[in-house]
Amino acid sequence: MPTVLSTLTVPWISPPHRMDVLRTSELPEGYTVTTAFALAVDADDRTLLTRVDLPGRGWEVPGGHLDEGESPLDAAVRELAEETGLDVRPEQVALVGGQQITLLGTPPADYPYPARAFMAFHAVRLDRRGLPTAPHPESECGAASWVERSQVPLVCPKAAWLPLHASLFA
Numbered sequence: 001m002p003t004v005l006s007t008l009t010v011p012w013i014s015p016p017h018r019m020d021v022l023r024t025s026e027l028p029e030g031y032t033v034t035t036a037f038a039l040a041v042d043a044d045d046r047t048l049l050t051r052v053d054l055p056g057r058g059w060e061v062p063g064g065h066l067d068e069g070e071s072p073l074d075a076a077v078r079e080l081a082e083e084t085g086l087d088v089r090p091e092q093v094a095l096v097g098g099q100q101i102t103l104l105g106t107p108p109a110d111y112p113y114p115a116r117a118f119m120a121f122h123a124v125r126l127d128r129r130g131l132p133t134a135p136h137p138e139s140e141c142g143a144a145s146w147v148e149r150s151q152v153p154l155v156c157p158k159a160a161w162l163p164l165h166a167s168l169f170a
Helices: 072-084 149-155 162-167
Strands: 003-008 017-023 032-041 047-052 058-060 063-065 094-103 116-125 141-147
Touching: 003 162, 017 162, 032 072, 047 072, 047 149, 063 072, 072 116, 072 141, 094 162, 141 149, 149 162
Parallel strands: 032 116
Antiparallel strands: 003 017, 017 094, 032 047, 032 063, 047 058, 047 141, 094 116
16 A cells, blocks of 8 residues: 655646655556666665756756666666666565656646656665765766765755655664
8 A cells, every 4th residue: 555755746847736755565556657766775774876967957866767668677777777887686676666746637738748657766775885886988977876864865955755765764
């Protein structure tokens, strides 16, 4: 049964909408998964973040759009490797929740996503301290770094996923 951790709107979705940040181990019915993310936490409770060197971006959780025919789990594992250099096996990773987006009207003709979309968040917990990592040279990311648990909200203050991240330590 999903738990709603927060409900909000975000400036990067222009049509009227509602975003529910969910803690769940199952993908929600009736929603199309568009993106997948990976919350990697090491034995010292540090989270692996990546810096996107584009205007308005900055430090974020590794992730991105699903490739054609790709599962959310496989996309999360792939994006983690591409954006941070951390390679994990799919069996080490589990769905922990996501951002459920519901448009409150008919999507505009130029809106590229479904009216009911889900951004899947997966987690992997390392049994050791995370080693220094680096994005793949062709990645849009400029850096990757392990960030102390208490610093994540300071580094990513506007991230909608912060309640989901905090729930990993509850």
